[in-house]
Amino acid sequence: MxxxxxxxxxxxxxxxxxxxxxxxxxxxxxxxxxxxxxxxxxxxxxxxxxxxxxxxxxxxxxxxxxxxxxxxxxxxxxxxxxxxxxxxxxxxxxxxxxxxxxxxxxxxxxxxxLPEVKLVDLSGLNIEKSVANVGEEEVDKTIEILRKQRTRYNRVEREAQNGDRVIIDFEGKIDGEVFEGGTSQNYPFVLGEGQMLPEFEAGVIGLKEGESKDVEVNFPEDYHGQDVAGKTAVFNITVKNVAAAELPEVDEQFARALGISDGDINKMREEVKKNVGREVKRRVDAQNVEAVMTALREAHEFDLPNSLVNEEAGRLAEEMKQNFVQQGLDAQDMQLPIDMFKERAAERVKVGLILPVLVEENKLQPTEEQVKKIINEFAESYEDPQEVIDWYFADRQRLQGPMNLALEANVVDFVLSKAKVTEKTLSFDDVMAAT
The missing domain is CATH 3.30.70.1050 (Trigger factor ribosome-binding domain)
Structure with missing residues (x-):
């Protein structure tokens, strides 16, 4: 042969x-x-x-x-x-x-x-590193969110105002004709939270239980419902219930509801701070990973194998279909165009070709101690941390996720140690708004 x-x-x-x-x-x-x-x-x-x-x-x-x-x-x-x-x-x-x-x-x-990947001089990279602090102000904000999640609504006989939950019947017409999706009964929403169009909400404010009103609403040109986008509708609205919000007091009962058995508010705040700190770190780390990967991707130039890009694009399309299914949509037979995923797929493939070279040349493989540390951090948020730790180490395959995270952390730390780094301090709201 x-x-x-x-x-x-x-x-x-x-x-x-x-x-x-x-x-x-x-x-x-x-x-x-x-x-x-x-x-x-x-x-x-x-x-x-x-x-x-x-x-x-x-x-x-x-x-x-x-x-x-x-x-x-x-x-x-x-x-x-x-x-x-x-x-x-x-x-x-x-x-x-x-x-x-x-x-x-x-x-x-x-x-x-596979292309030959030659690493660039990492000292030439400019990377913005995100940082965030968790202090008492952030704890207060989180406790306020937790209070709002436990809001109770009590019926009142006064006029509806922002913050109230209202239950309404409404019927919308365009040019005198009822349109699809413009009618509902016993529809609940909270005023002031942007659930409805501003003109619609403004028409409800000031009404009492049992009162009705015709409200003119202009749908924006970019409204998600294409049949009504850019059109004007008149809604007949009847208020059936007005309920004022009542937030729980931050007391022993509230602390117990958050899992503090003895109701100690100081312990509750410590636990909230620990949990918030963990979540903020996770989100900030994710932003820094993205910043490092973007810098690496943009600094290197080489051809990408079309076969790998197409394969990754197919995987992204399948992920989106599964997300649709989890949201209750019938998407199993949906044919998503592969081309719409190719740009993101190419980015992933490129990083996937750079990282092995970077790891090998700089010996960035994670140690056993690093993997254990990540698993211990996972376990902290569970009632029985040792049970979680034992579960991971009972099967070698379960360690793959923590190992990948440890490897990713090594890459990020190494690149940041070589690159020109500027720090950007994020507010608590900015961090929590990030997806």
């Missing part, structure tokens, strides 16, 4: 493997005899049918397997011998004139190779 390699466009290569028919026929005869020993053919005991009859029934399939296996073996040997880093085999092509040669069989493998 022999092979030749040819460079095509970009990262595509072609290897033509050449096999001798004598070798092919020898392997064919060997496999045919094995099949004949087990073949079940009507009129003959298993393994006693004439070889010629077995060949007439199974010969084409056996020869096809032999050609595929021997050609693949020749291809693999060439890849190993030349130390080619292959991305993916794209296709097989016929070799012009090969069928005219009775002595040899030829097959052309078209494939993509």
């Amino acid at each position: 022999s092979a030749t390699i040819e460079q095509l466009e970009h990262l595509e290569r072609k290897i033509v493997v050449t096999l001798k028919w004598d070798d092919i026929n020898a392997e064919f005869d060997k496999r045919l005899k094995k099949v004949a020993k087990k073949a079940k053919i009507d009129g003959f005991r298993p393994g006693h049918a004439p070889v010629k009859m077995v060949a007439s029934m199974y010969g084409a399939s056996i020869q096809n397997d032999v050609l595929n296996d021997m050609a693949q073996e020749a291809f693999n040997n060439e890849i190993i011998e030349q130390k080619i880093r292959i991305a993916d085999v794209l296709r097989l092509e016929p070799v012009e004139g090969a069928a005219e040669n009775n002595d040899i069989f030829q097959a052309a493998f078209i494939f993509e190779v």
